[in-house]
Amino acid sequence: MSSLPPLLWLQAFEASARTLSFTAAGRELGVTQAAISQRIRLLEDRLGQKLFVRHPRSLSLTPAGQAWLPSILDGFARIGEGTQEVFGSAAERTVTLRATPVMQQNWLAPRLIAFHRAHPALAVRLVSAIWPDDFGPEGADIELRYGLGNWSGVEGVCLGDESLLPVCSPSLASTLHEPADLADHTLLHAAGFAVGWPTWLELAGVAGLDERGPALTCDNQVMTLALASQGGGVALTHRRLFASRDDLVAPFTLSVPSAERFWMVRPARRQSREESSLLWDWLVDGLSEDA
Structure with a gap:
């Protein structure tokens, strides 16, 4: 047993290898990114081999890290299964x-x-x-x-299949008669989606309109839909999410399909x-x- 690295180091490796992010691993384990990075360095020193390749904004596993990861995952899984079998609780x-x-x-x-x-x-x-x-x-x-x-x-x-379409408050929708009218209103962007306003506007025949008018960008659709429902602009959202809202309307029937x-x-x-x-x-x- 003395040959095994400390459990905290193994947890840091397992979480970092699974997420390929020291920051995400730290968030999951309740410690800082610096603490995870230090534990990985100590583990690599103990093993005598690098486990990760550090890129400017990401991580990747070295061949040694890739080869070792299945054993670590299996070990944690077996510990969890054994604990549940012996100490299962409500x-x-x-x-x-x-x-x-x-x-x-x-x-x-x-x-x-x-x-x-x-x-x-x-x-x-x-x-x-x-x-x-x-x-x-x-x-x-x-x-x-x-x-x-x-x-x-x-x-x-x-x-199910997914498509995106513009939505806004009923009062704002009354001023929108054709896609070109969007130039007078704020376009609400949600980051992180492959299909966004540029794709819809191109399909609607007004490509580039998003570059000429006011815009707000949020990191989630909860905020873009909240702003849209309060008259703060027009959001592009998934038809599946819009279907359950009674505070938003779709001023145009045109929707753009998404592979995502x-x-x-x-x-x-x-x-x-x-x-x-x-x-x-x-x-x-x-x-x-x-x-």
Whole structure:
């Protein structure tokens, strides 16, 4: 046992290798990025080999790190399974679900209310995530992600085809008769999406209009939709999210399709607990009803 590095160092490596970010690993483990970086350096000194290649804004695993990671993941998984087998508790009935705030508010909330009424004894813990680095197959039983669906280590169910369209308050919509009228209003941008205002405006025949008028950029759609609902501008949002709002209207019927979609995913390398499977199946069954 004396040959094993300290557990804190192993945790730092596992979290950093999974997220490819010292910052994300520190956030997950409740320490600073500097603390994670120091633990990794100590671990690399102990092993006599580099585990990560440090790039200006990212990390990648060295061949040695890639070769070692499966053993570390398996070790933590076996410890977790053994702990559950011997010391299982009522707390394990809690299902952790990670999603972006806008999905929690506009898509998930009504479904969770119905689920809780049907299964009041099962506790659900919601965890918010905004950026891709906030997600990961560990730490959550189920996740609602947005992207192309090509993530490793998870199995996923697509929530359906997705398209984006402009939305705003009813009073502002009354002033919009054609796409060119958007030049007189603030365009609300949500960062991090492959399809944005430039794509929609080009499809509408007014390419470049976004470069000439006022704009506001937010890091999440919760804020862009809040601003739009209060007359603060016009937001481009997913049709799936707009469908549940009664404070927004679509001034134009034109929507632009997106290759990115919303997905429900769960870790593929471990068997789901009964409680997690219950919520998963409930949400999946609801997709067929939506269709």
